[in-house]
Amino acid sequence: MPVIPVPPDRVRPGQLGAVMLGRVIIGDIAATVVDLSARGLLAVEERNDSGQSEWFLHIKATGRQVAALLPYESGLLTTVSDSGQSATIHSLAPRMPSALDSARDAIVHDAVERGWLHHFHRGQRTEAGEQLALRIRRFQRDLRTLATEQGQAALIGPLLPYALHFGMVDRDQLPLVRFAHAWVTAFAGLPGWHQPPASKPDFDEPDAVDKPTIDEQMMDPNVGMGIWLTGWGT
Helix, strand or coil: CCCCCCCHHHCCHHHHHHHHCCCCCHHHHHHHHHHHHHCCCEEEEEEEECCEEEEEEEECCCHHHHHCCCHHHHHHHHHHHCCCCCEEHHHHHHHHHHHHHHHHHHHHHHHHHCCCECCCCCCCECHHHHHHHHHHHHHHHHHHHHHHHHCHHHHCCCCHHHHHHCCCCCCCCCHHHHHHHHHHHHHCCCCCCCCCCCCCCCCCCHHHHHCCCHHHHHCCCCCHHHHHHHCCCC
């Protein structure tokens, strides 16, 4: 039986950017929505109407389950539920600027409260944060080993949002991965979320310089591993 990697310190996928990059990027929010779906709290369905693909989101969580979530997770679910019985990425767009900003603030606040980031320099890791970053990289390597030995199918389920972050899944292979890319495409251009073009990393990864944003790089199997292993972008 393969050894199933366990995220260190129960770190959620949406918290990885705060710890590893020192900031929250739109891919963190996409990974959070995928995580909520993988946990059975949110239904995400792709429909093709009139030749155009659209993503529909529907809340499945009970009130008790929502109350047990981290604040940024419950805030995102509330944003979806406020749109009615079924929401789409397009219908959520008017609410997203404030919802995304609130989620980012809540993720950073949580990281500070847990002692991972400094109170006054919130883009910098504490000693506990540095130790967590090392464990996250070890977890990433274990995930990579699992994917190599068992294939990408082994990453479906609770591990998928993490694998998405680490660039281990092909963009078109799984519906939730396609959804995550659609989410990033829809909202990465909002004020405060656009990432500048990435500079060339120190490692030999020529494909990385062709990617316009870190959000796209982190979800690209060709370059995601190198970014997180080396800490490029931190």
